[in-house]
Amino acid sequence: MAPKEGKGAARAEASATSPRISILSSPSWSSRIGTRRSLARLRPLTLATPELVKLHTPTTLRTGVLPSELACRLFYYMAGDAKFWPRNTYYLFDKLVTSPHRTTFFVRSLQEGRGNSADMTSYNGKVVHEPKEFPWLLEEACRVIEPIVLEEMQKRRRYPLEWGGHPAWTASVAAVNCYEGMKEGVGYHADALTYLGPHCTIASLSLGCERRFRLRETLSPDPVREPRTFDIPLPHNSLLIMHPLTQERFKHSIPPQTRLDVFRPPLPALPGGDTRAYNQRINITFRFYRPDFCDLAPNCACGLPAILRPDLKGKYAGRMDPDDEYQYFWQCDAGKVNEGKGCGLWQLMDWKAEKRGPMLCEETRTCRNDAPC
Numbered sequence: 001m002a003p004k005e006g007k008g009a010a011r012a013e014a015s016a017t018s019p020r021i022s023i024l025s026s027p028s029w030s031s032r033i034g035t036r037r038s039l040a041r042l043r044p045l046t047l048a049t050p051e052l053v054k055l056h057t058p059t060t061l062r063t064g065v066l067p068s069e070l071a072c073r074l075f076y077y078m079a080g081d082a083k084f085w086p087r088n089t090y091y092l093f094d095k096l097v098t099s100p101h102r103t104t105f106f107v108r109s110l111q112e113g114r115g116n117s118a119d120m121t122s123y124n125g126k127v128v129h130e131p132k133e134f135p136w137l138l139e140e141a142c143r144v145i146e147p148i149v150l151e152e153m154q155k156r157r158r159y160p161l162e163w164g165g166h167p168a169w170t171a172s173v174a175a176v177n178c179y180e181g182m183k184e185g186v187g188y189h190a191d192a193l194t195y196l197g198p199h200c201t202i203a204s205l206s207l208g209c210e211r212r213f214r215l216r217e218t219l220s221p222d223p224v225r226e227p228r229t230f231d232i233p234l235p236h237n238s239l240l241i242m243h244p245l246t247q248e249r250f251k252h253s254i255p256p257q258t259r260l261d262v263f264r265p266p267l268p269a270l271p272g273g274d275t276r277a278y279n280q281r282i283n284i285t286f287r288f289y290r291p292d293f294c295d296l297a298p299n300c301a302c303g304l305p306a307i308l309r310p311d312l313k314g315k316y317a318g319r320m321d322p323d324d325e326y327q328y329f330w331q332c333d334a335g336k337v338n339e340g341k342g343c344g345l346w347q348l349m350d351w352k353a354e355k356r357g358p359m360l361c362e363e364t365r366t367c368r369n370d371a372p373c
């Protein structure tokens with residue numbers, strides 16, 4: 001989240017230099033929200049089947065996605081490793097907070113067409129100092145998951161600023177979370193798009209205990225109702241694919257729960273051994289770091305890479321129509337590591353001036369080295 005000072009400073013600076021930016025704090029938008037406040041806030045709607053998930057959200061749910069033995073071995077591997085993973089710490093305004101879960105990060109080994117792993121060592125604005133290469137089990141899981149993601153992408157509406165090169169999607173990094181017990185979770189956020197680019201696709205694998213994934217609309221697409229909140233139960237060995245619009249129109253979280261069913265792996269950890277119950281959920285988010293974004297984030301005046309965010313509240317466009325072209329902006333993120341203090345950079349992404357692409361909307365597709373792709 002942006003530091004208070006930085007945000008205010010950025011707006012003041014922006015409105016002094018650009019007349020268009022005044023739309024950012026349009027009073028008409030807040031008054032429209034005000035008229036909806038009087039309506040009862042809607043309770044989360046549980047989406048218990050893949051059909052309901054598809055109907056209400058821009059995500060796809062697949063259950064039983066990996067061969068059962070692979071899912072079980074990957075759970076054992078990650079649950080055993082998780083003891084050594086850190087909890088993220090960051091500044092929220094001037095307060096140092098610690099995330100209520102453990103997290104780690106893996107980079108796919110360097111292969112042709114996958115970009116340079118040296119450019120892939122940042123996650124949500126943080127440089128990962130000792131990125132680990134995909135262990136063999138993660139590579140095996142990728143071989144199952146990549147074709148599923150590509151198949152699901154083909155079934156959906158595509159957006160002009162999606163990656164237009166080849167491959168359309170590959171898992172170049174994996175951010176892995178471990179939630180132990182029912183109180184651990186992660187607060188509402190939209191994933192930073194710094195290396196993913198606009199309208200990204202993220203494939204999120206759940207292993208172990210079932211937890212609820214909560215998706216909250218940031219604005220209602222329907223002016224007569226409040227934004228809605230959805231709960232998607234994610235069982236062991238399920239894959240939730242977050243398609244375009246998930247980061248643009250929703251925030252997501254793993255909320256704490258008041259009860260939890262323990263997980264009993266279908267196979268023992270060692271041949272002939274007993275199986276015991278676990279209270280952990282492992283989440284692996286496979287992400288495609290776009291070649292045109294992974295090494296090109298502008299630096300802010302603090303000397304750190306800026307973070308790319310979508311215009312979640314429709315403040316720039318002033319409206320939230322599903323067919324709108326979304327705006328994205330570069331924002332100073334230094335406050336997270338710098339006691340809440342940042343330089344206030346706020347700059348609209350201009351993909352043509354920033355020489356990004358190829359985008360899906362470009363008729364003649366060429367890669368960044370000008371070779372057809």
Ligand SMILES: O=C(O)CCC(=O)C(=O)O
Pocket residue numbers: 175177186191204213252253254283285
């Ligand atoms: O655990 C999950 O399903 C969500 C994790 C998440 O939102 C993230 O890593 O950004």
Ligand SMILES: [Fe+2]
Pocket residue numbers: 189190191252
């Ligand atoms: Fe996330």
